[in-house]
Amino acid sequence: MDKSTTVTPKAESNLLGLSPEDYKGRPSTLCPGCGHNMISNQIQAAVFELGLLPEKVVKISGIGCSSKSPNYFLQRSFGFNGLHGRMPTLVTGATFADRSIKIIGISGDGDSASIGMGHFKHIIRRNVPMAYIIENNGVYGLTKGQFSATSDYGLELKHQGKNWLPPLDLCMEALISGATFVARSFAGDAKQLKELIKAALIHNGISVIDVISPCVTFNNKDEALQSYNWGRQHEDPIQEIKFAYRNEVPNLEDFEEGTVKEVTLPDDSVILLKKIKRDYDPTDHSAALDLLTESYKNKYFATGLIYINNDTPTVFEPYNLGEAPLNRTPNDLLRPSREVLEQINASLG
Numbered sequence: 001m002d003k004s005t006t007v008t009p010k011a012e013s014n015l016l017g018l019s020p021e022d023y024k025g026r027p028s029t030l031c032p033g034c035g036h037n038m039i040s041n042q043i044q045a046a047v048f049e050l051g052l053l054p055e056k057v058v059k060i061s062g063i064g065c066s067s068k069s070p071n072y073f074l075q076r077s078f079g080f081n082g083l084h085g086r087m088p089t090l091v092t093g094a095t096f097a098d099r100s101i102k103i104i105g106i107s108g109d110g111d112s113a114s115i116g117m118g119h120f121k122h123i124i125r126r127n128v129p130m131a132y133i134i135e136n137n138g139v140y141g142l143t144k145g146q147f148s149a150t151s152d153y154g155l156e157l158k159h160q161g162k163n164w165l166p167p168l169d170l171c172m173e174a175l176i177s178g179a180t181f182v183a184r185s186f187a188g189d190a191k192q193l194k195e196l197i198k199a200a201l202i203h204n205g206i207s208v209i210d211v212i213s214p215c216v217t218f219n220n221k222d223e224a225l226q227s228y229n230w231g232r233q234h235e236d237p238i239q240e241i242k243f244a245y246r247n248e249v250p251n252l253e254d255f256e257e258g259t260v261k262e263v264t265l266p267d268d269s270v271i272l273l274k275k276i277k278r279d280y281d282p283t284d285h286s287a288a289l290d291l292l293t294e295s296y297k298n299k300y301f302a303t304g305l306i307y308i309n310n311d312t313p314t315v316f317e318p319y320n321l322g323e324a325p326l327n328r329t330p331n332d333l334l335r336p337s338r339e340v341l342e343q344i345n346a347s348l349g
């Protein structure tokens with residue numbers, strides 16, 4: 001084709017007038033084909049489409065190939081790569097410093113299900129508002145492919161032999177710990193993943209998304225639970241999902257009437273769920289437990305929005321935390337005055 005006659009398409013822009021370029025990260029140094037890269041792509045697309053200012057988003061992670069990936073999306077956002085399994089701790093601190101920021105926490109199956117399991121459970125109990133994304137490949141990728149706590153029972157890896165421990169299901173762990181938003185997705189299902197990330201970022205509480213994210217270097221044999229092949233063959237979406245942010249009018253072209261369930265969030269955003277095979281109500285906790293029990297037993301990935309509950313107070317309520325960011329509150333408002341301290345001391349004397 002004669003290049004001189006081709007027209008460069010105008011870059012699309014969002015409500016803020018920013019282009020997808022503004023949401024990109026640095027070039028990835030992960031292995032080509034790694035599932036984690038696909039998740040990064042959907043995170044940047046979701047934040048772009050929501051029209052959030054990158055500077056109002058913070059990325060926090062632990063340790064692992066997955067935890068390196070925040071470097072590869074949202075370059076304009078602040079990021080912190082913390083200690084192994086301690087992403088939730090850092091998130092809790094950050095959220096108290098400024099509750100107006102959106103927090104994306106990135107973790108791996110090793111980071112959350114092994115060393116960080118206690119922290120995973122406790123941030124869920126506290127209902128800290130954040131999108132908690134687990135890039136689950138069933139191995140410790142960064143340290144060259146040891147079994148993790150989500151590796152399948154009987155999985156055989158080159159340097160590891162056979163795994164004789166049963167896997168943990170992180171959606172189940174989240175659900176029984178009181179998570180107010182639980183979803184599962186697959187790195188190969190870009191459309192579903194993007195909509196779930198949008199909903200997770202807007203949900204007012206902890207949003208856990210367990211994303212099956214194949215490690216092409218250490219755990220991608222066809223018969224491995226977290227491989228691309230297994231995921232493609234065993235993903236069973238429970239619904240088709242679209243997210244309409246606040247007053248956004250969703251494109252419902254392929255959503256015929258009578259097949260759609262709507263879940264409205266406190267800010268009037270709506271999650272639209274189109275029934276696929278079964279009637280499934282993601283606000284029903286027992287149904288979610290049944291679904292996860294059944295899919296674990298029969299080894300398929302029930303993906304989509306598994307559970308949501310908008311009625312649980314977030315961590316801010318019990319602490320009476322005001323809207324004003326603590327990190328920008330002047331000392332005279334943060335500290336009691338000398339007179340007040342003297343009164344308190346006197347009352348204790």
Ligand SMILES: Cc1ncc(C[n+]2csc(CCOP(=O)(O)OP(=O)(O)O)c2C)c(N)n1
Nearest residue numbers: 064065066084108109110111139140141142
């Ligand atoms: C306290 C501590 N223990 C062990 C390690 C070694 N280590 C680094 S990454 C990692 C596992 C990462 O696995 P996962 O979270 O699944 O991430 P992936 O690389 O698979 O994306 C381990 C054990 C460490 N960095 N710190």
Ligand code: SF4
Nearest residue numbers: 031034065141215216
């Ligand atoms: S080792 Fe595995 S998890 Fe790590 S970058 Fe490579 S493919 Fe991804």
Ligand SMILES: [Mg+2]
Nearest residue numbers: 108109137139
């Ligand atoms: Mg891993």
